[in-house]
Amino acid sequence: MSASTNKHKLVAIANPSSRHAESYRTLRANIQFASRDRKLKVVLVTSSKPGEGKTTTAGNLAVLYAQLGKKTLLIDANLRKPDLHRYFNVANRFGLTNVLSEEAILEHAVTANVYPNLTLMTSGSPTAFPSEMLASERFAQLMATLRELYDIIIVDAPSSLGTADSQQIATMCDGSVLVVRRGASRRGEAHEAVAKLDHVHAGVIGVVLNR
Structure with a gap:
């Protein structure tokens, strides 16, 4: 999928007066x-x-917080299949994994002003140990540092079923939003995803019904 096609998914930028953008405002x-x-x-x-x-939900939500004048950080924590760098058409040479492996400092792992007031931290270089990185003390320390630097942080996490990545990330967050796609998500799968987040006291805020 091309970068331009992905960027069109950011309706909060491409078509801010659309009903889809208004849904994200809600x-x-x-x-x-x-x-x-x-x-x-x-x-x-x-x-x-x-x-x-x-990912589309996370990206649009981050843009809309930035439009409020909030100093916003969007993190691509999907280390297995990252996509946010394509949404904003930026390089993914340095990012989250590089900071966690001490290959890069924080300043080199973020791209400021991908949109006014919005900074993006891409996933970074591929890693064979995504779960271990996300469960590390260094990740916890990084999140604590980022809390001091930004007004709001939106984390695009991997899907909840199949890996423990989202659960590990959720323990560093204040609340979780579960996106389910109409006609694609099965009720049992959604219930299982919520249960996994509840198990780590992730504080599920609510569910977004997509499409």
Whole structure:
């Protein structure tokens, strides 16, 4: 899929007055409403399985927070099948994995102003040990540092079923959003995904019904 095709999925940029962009604004508003009861500074976006629209949701949500003037960070934590660098048409030479493996410093692993007020941290170089990296103390330390630098952090995580990656990332986040695709997600799979997040006290904010 071409970079231009992926970029069109960012309707908050390409077509901000569309009903699709307005749906993402509603999601942003609902998360802000949930923040009244608990602080939601780091929000994880996941799905039960691939192809349900979690990356598109994460990207648009990050753009919309940036449009509020929030200093926003979008992290591609899908180390197995990253895609956000294509959405914003940036290189993925350095990113999250490079910081965690101490091959790069934080400043070299982020791309500032991919959109006004929005910084992107891509997944970085491929790794044979994604779960181990995401479960490391260095990842926990990195997330603690990033909390101090940004107003809001959106994390695009892998799908919840099949690997433990999302659960590991969720323990570093304040709340989780599960994306399910109409006509593609089975009820049992969605329930299982929620149960896995609940098991690590991930604080599931709600479910986004896509398509």
